Amino acid sequence: MSSNDDLTRRDFVSMTVAGLAAAAAVDVSAQQGVVEKTVEIKTPDGTCDAAFIHPATGAHAAVIIWPDAFGLRPSMRNMAKRLAGESGYSVLVPNPYYRIGKAPMWEDASKVDFAAERGKLNPMMGSINAAGTVEKDAPAFIAWLDQQPQVDRTKKVGTQGYCMGGALVVRTAAAVPDRVGAGASFHGGGLVTQNPNSPHLLATKIKGRMYFGIATNDDMQQPTAKTTLKETFEAAKVPVEVEVYGMAQHGWCVPDMPNNLYKMDDAERAWGKLLALYKAALS
Numbered sequence: 001m002s003s004n005d006d007l008t009r010r011d012f013v014s015m016t017v018a019g020l021a022a023a024a025a026v027d028v029s030a031q032q033g034v035v036e037k038t039v040e041i042k043t044p045d046g047t048c049d050a051a052f053i054h055p056a057t058g059a060h061a062a063v064i065i066w067p068d069a070f071g072l073r074p075s076m077r078n079m080a081k082r083l084a085g086e087s088g089y090s091v092l093v094p095n096p097y098y099r100i101g102k103a104p105m106w107e108d109a110s111k112v113d114f115a116a117e118r119g120k121l122n123p124m125m126g127s128i129n130a131a132g133t134v135e136k137d138a139p140a141f142i143a144w145l146d147q148q149p150q151v152d153r154t155k156k157v158g159t160q161g162y163c164m165g166g167a168l169v170v171r172t173a174a175a176v177p178d179r180v181g182a183g184a185s186f187h188g189g190g191l192v193t194q195n196p197n198s199p200h201l202l203a204t205k206i207k208g209r210m211y212f213g214i215a216t217n218d219d220m221q222q223p224t225a226k227t228t229l230k231e232t233f234e235a236a237k238v239p240v241e242v243e244v245y246g247m248a249q250h251g252w253c254v255p256d257m258p259n260n261l262y263k264m265d266d267a268e269r270a271w272g273k274l275l276a277l278y279k280a281a282l283s
Contacts, residue, residue, distance in 0.1 A: 156181025
């Protein structure tokens with residue numbers, strides 16, 4: 001990687017500290033200046049319902065949030081509101097399961113019996129994880145965003161994802177490389193597999209910066225994945241940071257995850273990393 005592509009250690013630390021400070025508390029006055037609406041976006045496979053949340057005035061860099069397995073719901077909307085209200089991004093949260101039905105499939109994931117819902121979840125997850133889906137959806141989403149007056153098309157697009165959404169972030173960055181400037185995966189699943197279409201193998205198609213925050217139990221189950229991610233993206237000349245959150249379990253970033261998996265201190269640290277990434281890549 002060239003020196004122009006890399007952040008210096010000092011710059012990255014300073015931006016991370018600034019991001020952590022900004023993420024420490026929700027600015028209620030800023031939240032009041034946020035507009036939230038449900039929109040419909042045409043894709044090659046149908047019509048995707050989504051939440052579009054943006055500051056009340058101005059044009060801003062766009063961000064796409066890919067939800068976890070429980071889909072578009074209030075907790076994901078709240079993340080978008082925070083990004084829009086505190087940091088001034090125009091945020092799209094698509095319903096990843098629009099091929100099956102409208103969102104929300106669940107209002108509150110903390111009340112979901114994951115084992116009991118497995119029969120419902122598997123085909124839903126299969127509908128978005130199938131080959132070619134994100135590669136059709138992501139260009140449609142970004143084309144729609146670029147038509148909105150609340151989006152500054154001169155700035156790169158960011159994308160972040162949780163659990164299932166982590167792999168969708170990588171696929172999005174590879175599908176629209178000239179527009180996506182940054183991608184962040186938090187406790188992402190299925191990032192490194194033995195399959196020929198494993199997301200990590202898309203590194204050579206990606207032009208933006210990437211961040212991978214890995215849960216400690218995911219790292220224990222697949223201890224070589226972090227090294228494979230780092231080496232693969234570095235070999236592709238993609239600026240990347242891979243970090244294991246040593247006290248955080250899979251799902252730690254999402255407040256309504258089942259089994260009390262949310263861990264506020266590490267979630268806030270991850271939020272600071274996200275804001276530092278976006279500041280470096282989207283401004």
